[in-house]
Amino acid sequence: MVKSTRILRPKFTTHADGSDAVLVMHELVGETDGPTIGLSAAIHGNENTGAQAMVDIWRAIKDLPLKGRILMLPVANARAMAVNHRFTPIDELNLNREFPGNRSGNYTQQLAAAITSEFLEKIDVHIDLHAGTDRPTVDYVYIWNDEELSRAFGSKILYRPVMDKGGTVFSGTTKAVTLDRRGIPCVVIELGGGIVDQTPYVTRTVDGVLNMLRHLGAIPGDVKPAPKQIVVDEIETIRPTQGGWLEPLSPPLGEVIEKGQLLGRVVSPYTFETLEEIPTPFDRGIMILSHLSRNLVESGDFGFMVGNLARATD
Ligand SMILES: [Zn+2]
Missing domain, CATH: 3.40.630.10 (Zn peptidases)
Known part of the structure; x- marks a missing residue:
């Protein structure tokens, strides 16, 4: 004891x-x-x-x-x-x-x-x-x-x-x-x-x-x-460059995201325009950090983190 x-x-x-x-x-x-x-x-x-x-x-x-x-x-x-x-x-x-x-x-x-x-x-x-x-x-x-x-x-x-x-x-x-x-x-x-x-x-x-x-x-x-x-040795942090509603479009954490897929988009709470679409940085990545709900963000806040699967190991 x-x-x-x-x-x-x-x-x-x-x-x-x-x-x-x-x-x-x-x-x-x-x-x-x-x-x-x-x-x-x-x-x-x-x-x-x-x-x-x-x-x-x-x-x-x-x-x-x-x-x-x-x-x-x-x-x-x-x-x-x-x-x-x-x-x-x-x-x-x-x-x-x-x-x-x-x-x-x-x-x-x-x-x-x-x-x-x-x-x-x-x-x-x-x-x-x-x-x-x-x-x-x-x-x-x-x-x-x-x-x-x-x-x-x-x-x-x-x-x-x-x-x-x-x-x-x-x-x-x-x-x-x-x-x-x-x-x-x-x-x-x-x-x-x-x-x-x-x-x-x-x-x-x-x-x-x-x-x-x-x-x-x-x-x-x-x-x-x-x-x-x-095990990844490269993680990219992606920050929205516009403030507004960050709408997540990424797969769940731990899932693969491929080139061409969007991580999310920023929409103006005022005009409802899409201010920014946020692409994934790697050919094949894995989701490490994301927003699980539509959150209000400032420009430069933490948006997403994606690990590079190109150099990943078991
Ligand atoms: Zn901390």
């Missing part, structure tokens, strides 16, 4: 309203020794699917036999999640571009520094839950340095980024600490989002994370084999 559970609230600064700025973390300590597995969510405040899953993951593991420790940071950017905003409202910075952070910097840099010292430097494995925000829906898992752990989440599509020479593509993300500085196994999961019921995505997140914990030997039970998986 889990030997003990407790809530940790390290303070990192004081808000102008007098309240303490704290990280709220759950520590579950097992009866036998083992690595500390860190779970985090809501580094982007408008990606709350993972934060919802954290509630259920905690309920699922608190009465199980546990080897090692689990450290959960269910809401990494509390101020941002409270207002359903991607960036920290205090300084409008993207927390996931500020790691390892700076104790003497602006608010988001102080938050990043606290997450680095209180969480990322105290864990041996990192699983970070992202989602597609409250508009688009997304479904893939990054492969960084532990492919088997990434596969164990059970998503169909995996993404192995081709790193640029200086490694600057993802600079300032949690990986600046976990991968670049410490070299611990780390997995970023992108699942859920959109103006749709999140229950299926929350359920998949819980099942996937529990399977990863079984794979790591932290909780008992057989590891569920992954479905047939596809």
